[in-house]
Amino acid sequence: MSIRDNASVMAAALANKEISAVELANQHYEQIASVDKNVHAFLYLDKEGALAQAKEVDKKRAAGEKLSPLAGVPLALKDVMTQKGVPTTCGSKMLEGWRPPYDSTVVTKLKSAGIVILGKTNMDEFAMGSSTENSAFGPTHNPWDLTRIPGGSGGGSSASLAAYEAPLAIGTDTGGSIRQPAAVTGTVGVKPTYGGVSRYGLVAFSSSLDQAGPCARTVLDAALLHQVIAGFDPKDSTSINQAVPDVVAAAKKLDIKGMKIGVVKQLAGDGYQKGVESKFNEAVAELVKLGAEIIEVSCPNFEYALAAYYLIAPSECSSNLARFDSMRFGLRIGDDGVKGAEEVMNLTRQAGFGREVKRRIILGTYALSSGYYDAYYGSAQKVRTLIKRDFDAAFEKCDVLISPTAPTTAFKIGEKSNDPLAMYLNDIATIPVNMAGIGGMSLPCGLAEEDNLPVGFQIMSPAMKDDRMYLVGGALEAALLSKWGKPILDFAPKLAGSK
Amino acid sequence: MSLNYDQAIEKYEPTLGLEVHVELNTKSKMFCGCATEFGAQPNTQTCPVCLGLPGALPVVNKKAIESSILIGLALNCSIAPFSRFARKNYFYPDMPKNFQTSQYDEPICVNGFLDVEIEADDGMKSFRIEIERVHMEEDTGKSLHVGGSTGRIHGAEYSLLDYNRAGIPLVEIVTKIVPNTGKYAPQVARAYVAALRDILRSLNVSDVKMEQGSLRCDVNLSLSKIGSGKLGTRSETKNVNSLRSVERAAAGEVIRQANRLEAGERIVQETRHFLEESGQTRPGRSKEQAEDYRYFPEPDLVPVAPDAKWIEELRKTLPEKPAARRKRLQTAWSVPDKEMAAMVNAELLDTVEETVKLGADPTKARSWWLGEVSRVANDRGVLPTELISVKDIAQVIALIASGELTDKLARQVVEGVIAGEGSPSDVISKRGLKVVSDDSALMKAIEDAIAAQPDTAERVRGGNIPAAGALIGAVMKATGGQADAAKVRELLLKHLGQ
Ligand SMILES: [Zn+2]
Numbered sequence: 003m004s005i006r007d008n009a010s011v012m013a014a015a016l017a018n019k020e021i022s023a024v025e026l027a028n029q030h031y032e033q034i035a036s037v038d039k040n041v042h043a044f045l046y047l048d049k050e051g052a053l054a055q056a057k058e059v060d061k062k063r064a065a066g067e068k069l070s071p072l073a074g075v076p077l078a079l080k081d082v083m084t085q086k087g088v089p090t091t092c093g094s095k096m097l098e099g100w101r102p103p104y105d106s107t108v109v110t111k112l113k114s115a116g117i118v119i120l121g122k123t124n125m126d127e128f129a130m131g132s133s134t135e136n137s138a139f140g141p142t143h144n145p146w147d148l149t150r151i152p153g154g155s156g157g158g159s160s161a162s163l164a165a166y167e168a169p170l171a172i173g174t175d176t177g178g179s180i181r182q183p184a185a186v187t188g189t190v191g192v193k194p195t196y197g198g199v200s201r202y203g204l205v206a207f208s209s210s211l212d213q214a215g216p217c218a219r220t221v222l223d224a225a226l227l228h229q230v231i232a233g234f235d236p237k238d239s240t241s242i243n244q245a246v247p248d249v250v251a252a253a254k255k256l257d258i259k260g261m262k263i264g265v266v267k268q269l270a271g272d273g274y275q276k277g278v279e280s281k282f283n284e285a286v287a288e289l290v291k292l293g294a295e296i297i298e299v300s301c302p303n304f305e306y307a308l309a310a311y312y313l314i315a316p317s318e319c320s321s322n323l324a325r326f327d328s329m330r331f332g333l334r335i336g337d338d339g340v341k342g343a344e345e346v347m348n349l350t351r352q353a354g355f356g357r358e359v360k361r362r363i364i365l366g367t368y369a370l371s372s373g374y375y376d377a378y379y380g381s382a383q384k385v386r387t388l389i390k391r392d393f394d395a396a397f398e399k400c401d402v403l404i405s406p407t408a409p410t411t412a413f414k415i416g417e418k419s420n421d422p423l424a425m426y427l428n429d430i431a432t433i434p435v436n437m438a439g440i441g442g443m444s445l446p447c448g449l450a451e452e453d454n455l456p457v458g459f460q461i462m463s464p465a466m467k468d469d470r471m472y473l474v475g476g477a478l479e480a481a482l483l484s485k486w487g488k489p490i491l492d493f494a495p496k497l498a499g500s501k
Numbered sequence: 502m503s504l505n506y507d508q509a510i511e512k513y514e515p516t517l518g519l520e521v522h523v524e525l526n527t528k529s530k531m532f533c534g535c536a537t538e539f540g541a542q543p544n545t546q547t548c549p550v551c552l553g554l555p556g557a558l559p560v561v562n563k564k565a566i567e568s569s570i571l572i573g574l575a576l577n578c579s580i581a582p583f584s585r586f587a588r589k590n591y592f593y594p595d596m597p598k599n600f601q602t603s604q605y606d607e608p609i610c611v612n613g614f615l616d617v618e619i620e621a622d623d624g625m626k627s628f629r630i631e632i633e634r635v636h637m638e639e640d641t642g643k644s645l646h647v648g649g650s651t652g653r654i655h656g657a658e659y660s661l662l663d664y665n666r667a668g669i670p671l672v673e674i675v676t677k678i679v680p681n682t683g684k685y686a687p688q689v690a691r692a693y694v695a696a697l698r699d700i701l702r703s704l705n706v707s708d709v710k711m712e713q714g715s716l717r718c719d720v721n722l723s724l725s726k727i728g729s730g731k732l733g734t735r736s737e738t739k740n741v742n743s744l745r746s747v748e749r750a751a752a753g754e755v756i757r758q759a760n761r762l763e764a765g766e767r768i769v770q771e772t773r774h775f776l777e778e779s780g781q782t783r784p785g786r787s788k789e790q791a792e793d794y795r796y797f798p799e800p801d802l803v804p805v806a807p808d809a810k811w812i813e814e815l816r817k818t819l820p821e822k823p824a825a826r827r828k829r830l831q832t833a834w835s836v837p838d839k840e841m842a843a844m845v846n847a848e849l850l851d852t853v854e855e856t857v858k859l860g861a862d863p864t865k866a867r868s869w870w871l872g873e874v875s876r877v878a879n880d881r882g883v884l885p886t887e888l889i890s891v892k893d894i895a896q897v898i899a900l901i902a903s904g905e906l907t908d909k910l911a912r913q914v915v916e917g918v919i920a921g922e923g924s925p926s927d928v929i930s931k932r933g934l935k936v937v938s939d940d941s942a943l944m945k946a947i948e949d950a951i952a953a954q955p956d957t958a959e960r961v962r963g964g965n966i967p968a969a970g971a972l973i974g975a976v977m978k979a980t981g982g983q984a985d986a987a988k989v990r991e992l993l994l995k996h997l998g999q
């Protein structure tokens with residue numbers, strides 16, 4: 003067994019007592035110690051907490067207690083989820099040093115499943131960005147090429163998987179923040195149906211779009227983690243009170259004969275890198291070989307998705323981020339006993355938020371202001387309804403929809419950081435899924451011929467039918483693996499010091 | 502020359518609008534499980550949700566929805582099958598999230614009314630107050646500004662924040678404009694708040710303690726020149742916290758606005774604060790540079806969609822309306838208007854009713870509670886029911902009715918109970934207050950009196966009934982006044998063959 007194995011293999015080794023949870027955690031900490039100075043996937047390592055957790059699992063296993071399937075497997079947690087007593091920064095100066103007094107529901111579930119939380123991963127500040135360059139604590143580097151971005155906002159989580167620093171990770175996805183990093187790092191990332199996983203303890207960027215989900219190196223590993231974190235939570239009013247679809251069984255089934263798979267016409271063409279399109283098309287050919295029926299579908303309102311997203315998400319963020327005012331927690335600037343509360347609030351917000359966050363707060367404040375509300379926020383909500391209808395119509399004809407996850411492979415750090423619009427275009431294919439609240443998965447479908455970098459393949463499934471994307475994803479992954487002869491990450495250049 | 506109220510009202514017609522904030526008496530807060538008890542140590546009733554900590558999410562308190570629906574039904578409103586919360590965005594240190602979660606354009610109850618009565622010059626006069634909406638929201642925390650002279654944030658040395666109140670469920674009840682009240686506007690405003698308070702109390706949805714802030718009233722008032730038919734600019738007097746102040750604030754605004762208009766000045770749309778001492782208002786925030794609250798639907802909550810069946814079940818649980826109940830009791834007890842009003846104002850209706858339910862005569866019950874007991878209670882600054890229980894008063898009244906106590910003795914018994922000497926029976930036995938009603942004991946005293954005054958006895962035997970007075974007096978004296986004089990008279994006359 004090695005740290006390059008999949009989570010399900012590690013779980014089996016732990017169950018057979020070939021390795022202890024403490025040993026496994028320590029092996030990952032060793033890997034982090036040798037590669038993370040270059041990758042910078044982690045913002046904080048909770049070695050003490052993780053090893054205590056691992057020890058507990060080992061003790062229970064030795065006592066013959068029945069454990070959950072992933073008990074003892076390590077995981078990297080995006081720094082946007084609260085974990086009691088462990089610093090949670092959201093990649094912002096605003097929260098530097100803040101230790102939440104409570105666990106998010108996702109963390110509660112991870113802990114009770116015996117999953118060992120190694121530490122917190124880097125991200126674009128408050129999950130706003132597609133490159134992790136907006137982190138106040140410096141960018142994360144793509145393990146495939148350290149001069150390139152690992153995607154965002156959850157670049158830290160995906161990079162930690164690609165760098166073998168963790169076999170599992172938690173991400174959050176508001177417009178593509180799980181799927182786009184998965185695409186550009188050659189890993190798997192899933193945004194479950196909105197309401198499928200509790201948002202309690204997920205520091206909100208855009209409440210109606212945010213969704214936590216699993217990140218892993220295989221579809222089955224993602225399914226195993228999905229099963230752990232999903233389910234109704236009375237603490238989240240928007241969580242869905244229904245049984246979680248059996249995603250693990252779906253990921254193992256590998257039979258998609260007769261399934262109807264829709265290719266979204268609007269998510270191709272202009273703006274899509276040539277190598278992305280060719281790898282996507284090759285994967286579609288694999289699906290045909292597996293017996294699926296491919297149908298072209300049209301979703302005309304997707305054209306407006308990006309514009310509507312950049313009204314709704316900033317509007318909600320302008321309100322969600324209002325609580326960062328220095329009064330009860332986090333950064334406080336200018337409290338000299340002379341300045342008033344209002345001035346201290348102003349100074350703190352000026353100093354604590356980065357440029358992209360400020361840009362979106364200003365955008366959202368403007369979009370919600372009286373006289374503009376109907377034209378901006380109101381219209382964006384209408385577009386949202388239209389996008390939902392496009393999906394409804396498409397799902398009447400198809401079981402799942404597919405597209406490339408991101409229009410390009412990983413770009414260079416700094417390449418787009420002064421061009422917000424170019425940066426926003428990274429999420430053009432992932433945003434419609436968030437707008438409609440449905441499920442979306444990205445899995446690797448090959449290396450683009452022009453740059454030898456991974457390309458992401460997106461599968462979209464109807465609300466609460468998350469098992470369908472796991473079914474198609476599992477089958478496609480198996481077909482591609484036998485075609486390539488080895489996992490895609492084995493094509494990546496080896497990092498200095500890596501196992 | 503400034504106008505007084507009567508002069509002002511001759512020239513101007515007031516238009517009212519009333520906004521009442523009610524703190525619900527739910528055990529937990531609007532969006533979290535924290536306790537709502539009044540007066541706890543600062544910041545002890547808080548959690549990640551009501552402190553607005555990053556990542557925390559609200560969950561609507563179902564009991565608060567139930568209370569809001571009950572209020573709506575009692576105010577003859579329609580209950581919206583679908584209503585939503587919105588966010589009202591503004592920065593203030595006592596607001597943890599820097600937005601208030603409040604219903605905005607989709608309230609839970611709309612279009613109701615409440616009829617109120619006032620005492621007009623020519624008898625009782627009724628007004629229908631139309632209700633525009635009843636909506637739910639959360640309260641803010643409390644700021645205490647220390648230092649400086651005004652107790653306001655400006656000029657304060659520092660401020661202390663208590664978030665115990667943050668997230669307590671509030672219901673806001675907003676009237677439509679109330680026109681054509683003429684000079685009675687202040688009385689109508691008071692009567693409305695009083696009637697609303699009674700309804701809320703009968704529903705048991707709030708403590709309705711104005712002095713603790715669990716019921717707060719904003720009085721909106723504008724004037725229009727009589728005959729002009731044009732509504733004037735209104736002022737909003739915030740957080741008026743007693744019935745008397747509601748009346749005074751309205752009257753004060755009539756005078757202030759009339760005098761401004763007379764002087765050719767305009768009325769500024771603004772919030773004002775009521776000053777208890779002077780009965781006047783001082784300006785607060787001007788609404789002319791209206792703050793933009795950037796309302797939008799609260800994405801962390803799902804819409805409130807109460808089941809129609811549930812609403813009908815709640816409707817069945819509505820208690821009798823206070824006004825109807827008052828009318829019914831007044832008729833049943835044959836109480837004159839004035840006395841009824843006194844009983845209602847003293848808030849003793851429930852107490853008297855309970856006493857009557859224990860068998861007491863309504864008139865007696867009323868006179869005991871409003872007379873003797875209220876007097877002592879007022880002297881001591883406590884509630885009458887804190888002095889003596891309904892059961893004890895009912896027992897005392899029963900003992901008078903059966904002749905075991907005279908009115909005079911009964912007063913001593915009540916005095917003893919209030920003094921903490923125990924139940925009426927305890928006081929009677931400890932103080933030896935029982936009416937001597939034992940015939941044989943009385944007969945002994947009667948025979949003694951006859952033996953002492955044989956001549957008088959002879960005259961009574963001879964038909965001179967009034968002469969019996971001297972003998973009765975002697976018996977009363979001998980029994981220390983504890984005998985029932987009527988009984989003595991009856992036994993004596995019988996003994997003397999009359
Ligand atoms: Zn709370």
